[in-house]
Amino acid sequence: MTKITNSPDPDSTSPRYRYILPFTTSVYRSVAPPPRPPTPGFLHKVGGSDVPSSAPFTYEVSEAAGTKTVSKDTGSPTSSLAVVIKAGSRYQPLPGLSHALEHFAFKSTLKRSALFITREVELMGGVLETSLSRENIVYKARFLRGDLPYFAELLGDVVTKTKLIPYEYNERVIPTMENEVNIAYSNPSYVALEAAHASAYHHGLGLDKLSVVRKDFGVEEIAAFAGAAFNQSNLAVVGSGVPHAELNKYTTEFFADVPAGETLKTHAPTYYGGESRAWSKAGNSVVIAFPGSAGGPAFKAELSILSYILGGQSTIKWSSGNSLLGKVVEKYPGVTAVSKNITYSDTGLFYVAVEGPAPSLVKALPDVVNAIKGVSSITAEDLKRAIQNAKFDFYTAAEENALSLESIGQSIIATGKIPQVQESIKALESVTLDSVKKAASTILAGKAAVGAVGDLHILPYASDIGLNV
Known part of the structure; x- marks a missing residue:
């Protein structure tokens, strides 16, 4: 996350920006989707037999410019890439902050408007998803194998250069949050599991995952939480169906603005019953x-x-x-x-x-x-x-x-x-x-x-x- 602005223009770069997180250092540059190479087959010949193009269940683990990376390459024609951020509801300082931060995904960034992101991804046949758990916020992309450079750049853009715009928060984020809460809490199964968590843990893991009791906060508080959470201690880039060397290459290039920082703290889990x-x-x-x-x-x-x-x-x-x-x-x-x-x-x-x-x-x-x-x-x-x-x-x-x-x-x-x-x-x-x-x-x-x-x-x-x- 990067800038907060009152401007109704999601592409504005005027001085009306009021908040800039420390790791916002890049300026706009157009990143065209790379040419898509031919999709590889699932199998290739080794010693006269058909075998997977790589060990499909072996994860490779390393760091790219300080950011943790994990991947396995199944050789499949589709790939998935996720940014897992330790910023779930158990770590939020105010009820609802994690929920709001998750819903700001794929809104306007310094490089793209929300509409432009939608048009780009649809043209490339990709899928963008987010999820929120008690542990994590996850930004995820699924795409054709040859499009890893584009989607790595896009997720890096979302993580480090999203503009937290008040009008988007009021007109797009809050309504979708409230709709998600209404759907979830009309489901007795969901409510019963939330109640069991509250009975089990009280604090931390026992708090509501969604923004049921949303405190009076705005984009300033969301930006402060993002600034504390979005750092190398709380973040990992995870790929499936991608070569690890390529994942490291593009993580180094497109996640360079993710700063070092301290891990988020929370209540140690105590089980009560x-x-x-x-x-x-x-x-x-x-x-x-x-x-x-x-x-x-x-x-x-x-x-x-x-x-x-x-x-x-x-x-x-x-x-x-x-x-x-x-x-x-x-x-x-x-x-x-x-x-x-x-x-x-x-x-x-x-x-x-x-x-x-x-x-x-x-x-x-x-x-x-x-x-x-x-x-x-x-x-x-x-x-x-x-x-x-x-x-x-x-x-x-x-x-x-x-x-x-x-x-x-x-x-x-x-x-x-x-x-x-x-x-x-x-x-x-x-x-x-x-x-x-x-x-x-x-x-x-x-x-x-x-x-x-x-x-x-x-x-x-x-x-x-x-x-x-």
Whole structure:
């Protein structure tokens, strides 16, 4: 982020700019899209056999002019590039700042208007996306393989030269933020998971991800937060389907204005447990959460496997499957239950989300809790099924250029390391029945964090279904 202006002209370079962040040093220069080379094939001949053009699951890690870079080259005809910035909601000094900063992506910069960005990217067949999590803001581009120079320059432009213009904030950013909040908070499942986070962590990770309670701030406060967050300690450039040498070359050229700086601080995660309940006429959802596994090198494979043993989301069409939760929900039409583990840089949240009509949830929730407690009686077949499903999903995420870029960037920012795919697969394969049972016993011995949303006149309390909060 760079300049703030009151001018209605997004291309203005007049003295009416009022705020300039320290790393804004470049002047305008037109960057034409480079000529697109022929798209390479997926495979090439080596010793008479067809093999991938590079090791598709091996990430290369380095620095380019002080900026962390990570990439893998699958040899595919499409590529993805993401700038992962440690500026998620747990790090914001005011509620809503991260949300606003994310929504300023691809607005006017010193080099381009928002309209010009749209026209350029559409002409090149590219896709621009953003996402916000409790950990990160992610700016992402997906494009044809030969267009890496252009999209690296564009993302560098967005990160270091976006103009924070008051009229864009008032007329474009705030309305889209409010619309996103309205959509999210009309979904009981989303609200229940947010409530479980609040019960689990209180501060930091427990705060709302979106701008639900937006303090009275403007572009000045957004610029100050961007100035603190957008530096080499909090940022990584992650590519998939791109040669690492080329990624380093263009990162050096187009991210040269990203300054050195200090990493953002936040509350150390302390797990509390507890219960939060909210009325909703839109539907019913209950999230039962426990301490989970962090991501990166601290990843605990047994908790990931535990989520697959509980399962709930069948991989077979028209079947509820044989997972523990799958066997529960097939008895209650209209009820769904799924288990997941959210990984953060220094902790995780393991949870089961249950949805359905309130009268059915009253009956299903005790069985869901018994299924969680019943992990102590799982069989070798249950474990094998869970490991295979986990491996399939892990490989699928690694194959897809646009998937898992945030988690890779998050790991390299937090620890300077990333677990290679094959290392993670070996960790999954090494999980035993005893380790899964021990992990389940450990989380059940503590307090649950429960979020219940819906018809509170009917939905049971945590103590009613055998949970300790």
